[in-house]
Amino acid sequence: MQKIKLNIGNRIYPLSVDEKQEEILRKASKKINEMINDYESKYAVKDKQDSLAMCALQILSQSKIFINPNENDSNEVVEKIDNIKKLIESRLKY
Helix, strand or coil: EEEEEECCEEEEEEEEHHHHHHHHHHHHHHHHHHHHHHHHHHHHCCCCCHHHHHHHHHHCCCCHHHHHHHCHHHHHHHHHHHHHHHHHHHHHCC
């Protein structure tokens, strides 16, 4: 295990990780920061919490966690997540 520090949303998170995980985690934190910057520029979001919530929603909505053998259930979950995402985006425009 090695200790690393990741910067996500202008906060530093110290972690102990396997060497194999370091590159993946660094890429993931970079992608999250890019997504945060994108939301902040698109929607003039000033609160990092809102940006992080949108990132989490986007990432999970694209995740394979929601893929079920029953495609109808999966489609329902994705549709519900998309509706929540649209609702949050509409609130962020104000």
